[in-house]
Amino acid sequence: MAATQFEAVDARRCFPCWDEPALKAAFQITLDVPLELTALSNMPILKEKLNGDIKTVYFEESPMMSTYLVAVVVGSFDSVEETTADGIRVRVYCPPGKSDNGKFALHVAVKALELYTRYFSVPYPLPKLDMVAVPEFAGGAMENYGLIIYRENDMLHDELQSTAAKKQRLSEQITVVAMHEVAHQWFGNLVTMEWWTHLWLNEGFATWVSYMATDNLFPEWKVWTQFLQYTASGLHMDSLEKSHPIEVEIIHARAVLEIFDAISYEKGSAVIQMLQSYLGDAIFQKSLSSYMKRYAWKNAKTEDLWSVLTEESGVEVTNLMETWTKQKGYPLISVNLNGHILAFEQSQFLLSGLAGEGLWIVPITLCLGSYERQKKFLLKTRCGEIDISDLFNSPSDCLGLSEENDPEKFKEHFWIKINIYQSGFYRVKYEDKLATQLIKAIESNYVSAPDKFGILDDTHALCQAGKQSLSSLLTLMGVYRKDIDYTVVSNLIEVCYNIVKVYYDAFPDSVDYLRQYFINILRPSAELGWESVSGEPHLNVLLRGEISMALASFGDEKTHEDAIRRFKSLLMDRNTPLLSADTKRAAYIAVMRKTTVASRNYFESLLSIYREADTVQEKERILRHLAASPDPDIVMEVLNFLASDEVRDQDIIYGFRGISLEGREAAWKWLKDHWDFILNKYGTGLLFTNFLTDIIALFSSNEKADEVEAFFANRTTLAFAMNLKQSIEQVRIKARWVQNIKQEESLPELIKQLAIKG
Numbered sequence: 001m002a003a004t005q006f007e008a009v010d011a012r013r014c015f016p017c018w019d020e021p022a023l024k025a026a027f028q029i030t031l032d033v034p035l036e037l038t039a040l041s042n043m044p045i046l047k048e049k050l051n052g053d054i055k056t057v058y059f060e061e062s063p064m065m066s067t068y069l070v071a072v073v074v075g076s077f078d079s080v081e082e083t084t085a086d087g088i089r090v091r092v093y094c095p096p097g098k099s100d101n102g103k104f105a106l107h108v109a110v111k112a113l114e115l116y117t118r119y120f121s122v123p124y125p126l127p128k129l130d131m132v133a134v135p136e137f138a139g140g141a142m143e144n145y146g147l148i149i150y151r152e153n154d155m156l157h158d159e160l161q162s163t164a165a166k167k168q169r170l171s172e173q174i175t176v177v178a179m180h181e182v183a184h185q186w187f188g189n190l191v192t193m194e195w196w197t198h199l200w201l202n203e204g205f206a207t208w209v210s211y212m213a214t215d216n217l218f219p220e221w222k223v224w225t226q227f228l229q230y231t232a233s234g235l236h237m238d239s240l241e242k243s244h245p246i247e248v249e250i251i252h253a254r255a256v257l258e259i260f261d262a263i264s265y266e267k268g269s270a271v272i273q274m275l276q277s278y279l280g281d282a283i284f285q286k287s288l289s290s291y292m293k294r295y296a297w298k299n300a301k302t303e304d305l306w307s308v309l310t311e312e313s314g315v316e317v318t319n320l321m322e323t324w325t326k327q328k329g330y331p332l333i334s335v336n337l338n339g340h341i342l343a344f345e346q347s348q349f350l351l352s353g354l355a356g357e358g359l360w361i362v363p364i365t366l367c368l369g370s371y372e373r374q375k376k377f378l379l380k381t382r383c384g385e386i387d388i389s390d391l392f393n394s395p396s397d398c399l400g401l402s403e404e405n406d407p408e409k410f411k412e413h414f415w416i417k418i419n420i421y422q423s424g425f426y427r428v429k430y431e432d433k434l435a436t437q438l439i440k441a442i443e444s445n446y447v448s449a450p451d452k453f454g455i456l457d458d459t460h461a462l463c464q465a466g467k468q469s470l471s472s473l474l475t476l477m478g479v480y481r482k483d484i485d486y487t488v489v490s491n492l493i494e495v496c497y498n499i500v501k502v503y504y505d506a507f508p509d510s511v512d513y514l515r516q517y518f519i520n521i522l523r524p525s526a527e528l529g530w531e532s533v534s535g536e537p538h539l540n541v542l543l544r545g546e547i548s549m550a551l552a553s554f555g556d557e558k559t560h561e562d563a564i565r566r567f568k569s570l571l572m573d574r575n576t577p578l579l580s581a582d583t584k585r586a587a588y589i590a591v592m593r594k595t596t597v598a599s600r601n602y603f604e605s606l607l608s609i610y611r612e613a614d615t616v617q618e619k620e621r622i623l624r625h626l627a628a629s630p631d632p633d634i635v636m637e638v639l640n641f642l643a644s645d646e647v648r649d650q651d652i653i654y655g656f657r658g659i660s661l662e663g664r665e666a667a668w669k670w671l672k673d674h675w676d677f678i679l680n681k682y683g684t685g686l687l688f689t690n691f692l693t694d695i696i697a698l699f700s701s702n703e704k705a706d707e708v709e710a711f712f713a714n715r716t717t718l719a720f721a722m723n724l725k726q727s728i729e730q731v732r733i734k735a736r737w738v739q740n741i742k743q744e745e746s747l748p749e750l751i752k753q754l755a756i757k758g
């Protein structure tokens, strides 16, 4: 098989060209290929000529397009196909014998073409669309014009083998990825960014539109709530001093790959979401359609889009949005209530705890006591006030807001949530009395899932930045213990994992109490059990997987006993009813947490399961947890296994995500020992930065940050300079968090009490 990947700057390695996005050309492609193979390119085949066991394939001439979108694939495939209502032929190419696994992606692609044709009021620009899954692919997928290429994990859907969790995530993942790539056929391919500085126009929009389209097709997945989980990583990265603006200056070709990151994708899509919810659906859609028609077959800059939106909406979009795309970072909004006046103050939020210089035009939304009583305004200066008297039903103050502002007199329904549904890209810090009322509102279940997500996420970040104590965060987390919303609980678990990582370095002797407290918080949701119930909501199935994995990670004994019993049954019978595919990952974690050099039988069994697995999903599931052993020698052995021929090159990164805290020194040693190997094999590709970010992220001391800096002092190249700086900064931020935690001297005792209380 052969497949190309030219984005960002590799078309020049295949044929001579002016390899820049603004220099579009029409392409006529001809391939000489072995007779028995399928040859694909951007356009349909015009004619073929046979010459012995070689055939010459001539493709139709393409419309004007950028070089990075040119593609060819040659190989042996089975395919499935459908035709859209507009007569566009869509084909999905799979490994021989696996064409059934491509049917789901085919269904999504057909829906996507129909949906975007309506949404943009511009027809799909090419005569056909092909989609291909290939066995080695660094990214998730690539939107080559008319020929989208995917990694197998992101396109093939094995319905029998997939866990329900994976099935939903996979089908969700497959849906979101396919929706994203098909959206690029308009956003990126038809209208292309002028230069890589505007990469986010491609990626931020394709991402945002993919959620819109997925929500349209599968409303029961509630993907807009899950979108918050996605954009949270944008908020995290953008609170680093070493972050970069959405519109970033690109001078060197090799530096382009570094900006395919959480700023271009996650922050990019989040600021679009913020603008869209401020302007409203109808105006936004109409503006995108005008933009598409005006710049079709051409290139556009960020300001071109703002001009169209300004014209269509009458709102000064350019001024508003430039504060978000031309400067890095985002604001923390502090809120105080005095009588009927809410006072706001913005300052740039940094995890270092320092206040940055930035100033934004912030679309502030708020609600009082219910989602019916809303207000919105633009905060354009550092400080601002707003009178909220009109939000009260009667002047007699039915919410209990008293003149003297005494929180004791607030009634239950008195709560204020800023940034409704978390649609704005900023964080909020409430004064104490407002925070207390909000906690009560969460307990009484008045607050929506996105807002519960946001309150926890903001508090977590404030705690990392040293603006709030860990004990107050732990208390807040207790309030979430009965929650059953999948995204909210996933975030809760994520926060638990992060706290354990730093607490392990602050108070190693009492980390088991902390784990016990988290087990207590998660236990009520663990009543979902191990086996799926027929007809249950899909998000429950996902939740079961997350909770069981967390309990296994935190060492819950009951979970471990269950897990090992069920794993033994899996060894006897691969189709055992005792271990549904959804909870397999929890069992694999338990197996690896029990594995040491002296006790490695189950580990060997797990490796056998890996070797005989014939689906990419099962292999991925196992790889994700192999490095979870508490024994550094096992972790070292696993890392060598990951780099061996038994694991696909693209899959090595799955293994890094699961490295145990006990194994981090071994992993760092492995990284240093294998640096030349890594550089040679991955140095020019998209996966390269994962080696740094995933392994360095395990540490939380300044000494280690110094050591990492020293090691890379003579080894840094343009391909990863920015990512390295960001990784080191994150280690220092955690080191500071560890120091803050150590100063909360009463913490170990508090945690012990919380753990015992149950």
Ligand SMILES: [Zn+2]
Residues within 6 Å of the ligand: 143, 180, 184, 202, 203, 206
């Ligand atoms: Zn993309």
